[in-house]
Amino acid sequence: MKEFKGRVIAPGTVTAEALVSHGGLNTLASFQKALQFGDKEATCGDQNNPDLFGKKMKGKALCLPQTIGSTTGGMVLYCACSMKRQPACLLFSKPIDSLAAAGAVLADVWLDDVSMPVVDNLGEEFLAYVKDGMTITVKDDGVVCVD
Amino acid sequence: MAMILTPEQQAILNGEKGETMAKVMQTMVKYGEVFGAEKLVPVTSKYNHLVTSFGLKALGPVYELMNQLIEAGALSQQQFSADPRPVDKGVPSNFIMDIVFNKFMYSKQDFYEGQLKKLGLMDENAFTCACYLDQVGNKPEKGEVLSWAESSAVVYANSVLGARCNRNSGIVDIMGSVVGYVPYFGLLTDEGRKASWIVRIETTKKPEAQLLGSAIGMKVMEDVPYVIGLDKWIGNELTDSACTYLKDFGAATASNGAVGLYHIDGLTPEAKESGKALIKEGAQEYVITDEELQRVYDSYPVMWKNQSAKPKLCFMGCPHMSLQQLKDWTDKVEAGLKAAGNKKVVIPTVFTAPPAVLKEFEKTDYAARLKACGVVTSYICPLMYMNNPLAGKMPVITSSNKLRTYTTARYYTDDEILVQITKGGN
Numbered sequence: 001m002k003e004f005k006g007r008v009i010a011p012g013t014v015t016a017e018a019l020v021s022h023g024g025l026n027t028l029a030s031f032q033k034a035l036q037f038g039d040k041e042a043t044c045g046d047q048n049n050p051d052l053f054g055k056k057m058k059g060k061a062l063c064l065p066q067t068i069g070s071t072t073g074g075m076v077l078y079c080a081c082s083m084k085r086q087p088a089c090l091l092f093s094k095p096i097d098s099l100a101a102a103g104a105v106l107a108d109v110w111l112d113d114v115s116m117p118v119v120d121n122l123g124e125e126f127l128a129y130v131k132d133g134m135t136i137t138v139k140d141d142g143v144v145c146v147d
Numbered sequence: 148m149a150m151i152l153t154p155e156q157q158a159i160l161n162g163e164k165g166e167t168m169a170k171v172m173q174t175m176v177k178y179g180e181v182f183g184a185e186k187l188v189p190v191t192s193k194y195n196h197l198v199t200s201f202g203l204k205a206l207g208p209v210y211e212l213m214n215q216l217i218e219a220g221a222l223s224q225q226q227f228s229a230d231p232r233p234v235d236k237g238v239p240s241n242f243i244m245d246i247v248f249n250k251f252m253y254s255k256q257d258f259y260e261g262q263l264k265k266l267g268l269m270d271e272n273a274f275t276c277a278c279y280l281d282q283v284g285n286k287p288e289k290g291e292v293l294s295w296a297e298s299s300a301v302v303y304a305n306s307v308l309g310a311r312c313n314r315n316s317g318i319v320d321i322m323g324s325v326v327g328y329v330p331y332f333g334l335l336t337d338e339g340r341k342a343s344w345i346v347r348i349e350t351t352k353k354p355e356a357q358l359l360g361s362a363i364g365m366k367v368m369e370d371v372p373y374v375i376g377l378d379k380w381i382g383n384e385l386t387d388s389a390c391t392y393l394k395d396f397g398a399a400t401a402s403n404g405a406v407g408l409y410h411i412d413g414l415t416p417e418a419k420e421s422g423k424a425l426i427k428e429g430a431q432e433y434v435i436t437d438e439e440l441q442r443v444y445d446s447y448p449v450m451w452k453n454q455s456a457k458p459k460l461c462f463m464g465c466p467h468m469s470l471q472q473l474k475d476w477t478d479k480v481e482a483g484l485k486a487a488g489n490k491k492v493v494i495p496t497v498f499t500a501p502p503a504v505l506k507e508f509e510k511t512d513y514a515a516r517l518k519a520c521g522v523v524t525s526y527i528c529p530l531m532y533m534n535n536p537l538a539g540k541m542p543v544i545t546s547s548n549k550l551r552t553y554t555t556a557r558y559y560t561d562d563e564i565l566v567q568i569t570k571g572g573n
Binding site: 102 | 208333
C-alpha cells in the first residue's frame with residue numbers, strides 16, 4: 001500500500017476501485033452518450049481516450065491529470081452528479097483545472113445528496129503508480145491510499 | 148486563504164437577497180478559493196455571453212437549476228448572447244437525423260430558449276460563438292471584466308480586445324452575471340497574463356491560422372504564449388483581416404490546448420503596450436517552422452471508419468465566419484469552380500456565421516453568388532450537428548481545428564478544402 005497527500009477540493013471519504021486516465025479527461029466527450037442515452041453506468045464515450053473509452057466510470061475512483069475539452073465540462077460533471085452517474089471520487093495528479101473545479105463546486109453547493117470527494121495536486125508519482133482495479137481509499141484530509 | 152468579501156458581498160452570502168442568491172454567491176466564492184482568489188471583482192462588461200445554447204435532453208439538471216434561478220428572481224444583471232443554435236432545417240440531414248435531432252437530442256431546445264429569454268437573452272437571434280463581431284454587438288472594451296465561458300470567445304476577448312476573463316465553465320458564466328462578481332485570479336490578474344512560453348514563427352510562408360493555433364495549443368496547453376514573428380505575416384494593425392486570422396488561430400489554441408490568452412508581438416493590445424516585458428523569466432521556447440506545422444498536420448488521427456471515403460459534407464465556420472470571410476470565400480469558390488469547370492460545389496457545403504452577419508451578407512450581391520455556387524449558409528453550431536452517433540459516422544471535412552478536435556470531422560487546410568469542394572477528390 002502506498003499513500004499520497006493532496007489538496008481537498010470537495011471533502012469526503014470513500015473507498016472505490018481505481019480507473020486511470022493518463023491523458024486529460026474530456027468531460028463532454030466522456031459523459032455525453034451516457035447522459036443522453038440513459039447509461040446508468042456512465043460508460044466513457046471518448047474515443048480519443050484509449051485508457052477510458054468503453055469503460056464504466058460510475059462509482060470508480062477516477063485518477064487523472066486534469067480535465068480537457070469543451071468549457072461545458074463543469075456543467076456536464078454537475079449533470080452526471082445530479083443524475084447519480086458520477087465517479088466515486090476525482091483524484092488529480094496536477095492542480096485542478098477551472099472546468100473540473102466548477103463541476104466539483106456546483107455539485108457541492110447545489111446538490112444536497114451527492115458525495116464526490118475531489119483531491120488535486122497528488123503528483124506525477126501518483127498517476128505513475130496507480131493502475132486500473134487497485135483499491136483506493138480517500139480520507140478527509142486529502143490522503144489517498146492506493147492498495 | 149479565505150476570501151475577503153465586501154460587506155455587500157458578505158450580506159448576499161448571508162442570505163440578505165434570498166437563499167438562491169446566497170448559493171450563487173457561495174458558488175463563486177468556493178470556485179475562487181480553489182484558485183487562491185483573495186477577492187471578488189465586479190463584472191464590468193455591458194453584455195455577458197453563455198456557452199450553453201443547446202436544449203440537449205441530457206442536460207436536464209441544468210434546466211432545473213436555471214428554473215431555480217428564474218423562480219427566485221435571480222436573473223442575469225447583464226443581457227447576454229449565447230453560443231449557436233444546434234439545429235437548422237437548412238443544413239443537409241436525412242430523415243433519421245431529423246428525428247434524432249428534434250425529437251430526441253435537442254427536444255428541450257424551445258423550452259431552454261424560453262428560459263434564456265427570461266434570464267436576459269439580448270435578442271432572439273443572439274446565438275453565435277463569435278459574439279464579438281461588430282454585427283452582433285457584444286464586443287467588450289479593453290480592461291473590462293467578463294464572466295464568459297465559450298473558449299473561443301474568451302481567448303479572443305482576452306487576447307485581441309484586451310478584456311479580462313478566465314476560462315470559466317458553463318453555469319459559472321451565468322452565475323457571475325447573476326451575482327455581478329467573479330473571483331479575482333488567473334487571467335484577471337496582471338501576473339496571470341504574463342507569458343511562460345515564447346513562440347518564434349520561422350516559416351517561409353504565412354502559417355495557416357488553424358494549424359498554427361493547434362500546434363501552439365498542443366504545446367503550451369493552458370499557459371500564455373508570447374508569439375514573435377507573426378506580425379510579419381498578418382501586420383501590425385488589428386485590421387478586419389488580422390482579427391479574422393486571430394479569431395480562427397485563437398479558437399484552435401483554446402480547443403487543441405486550453406489557451407485563454409495569447410500575445411502577438413507588435414499586434415495585440417497588451418503586446419503593443421508592454422512588449423517583451425510580458426514574458427516571464429525562464430519562459431520556455433517553441434519554434435514554428437514549415438516542418439513543424441507539417442508534423443502537427445500529419446499527427447492528426449483520421450476518425451473515419453473508411454479513411455478513403457468520399458466526403459459527404461463540408462463545414463466551414465467553427466468559430467462562426469465573419470462578413471469579410473463570407474465575401475472572400477464567395478470569390479474563392481467562384482474562381483475555384485470556374486477553374487475546375489464546375490457550376491456548383493461537388494460536396495454539400497455549409498458556411499456558418501452569426502445570424503446578424505448572415506443578415507448583412509444577404510444585403511450584398513455576394514449572397515446570391517454564393518448560393519449560385521451551391522453553398523448553404525447557416526447559423527448552426529457545426530459541433531452540435533456533429534455531436535451525435537449518426538452524424539459522427541458521416542465523412543465530414545472542415546478547416547476548423549476545433550471541429551476536428553471534438554468530432555470525427557477530418558481537417559484540411561483552407562486551400563485543400565477549396566479544391567475538395569470545387570474540384571472534388573478524396
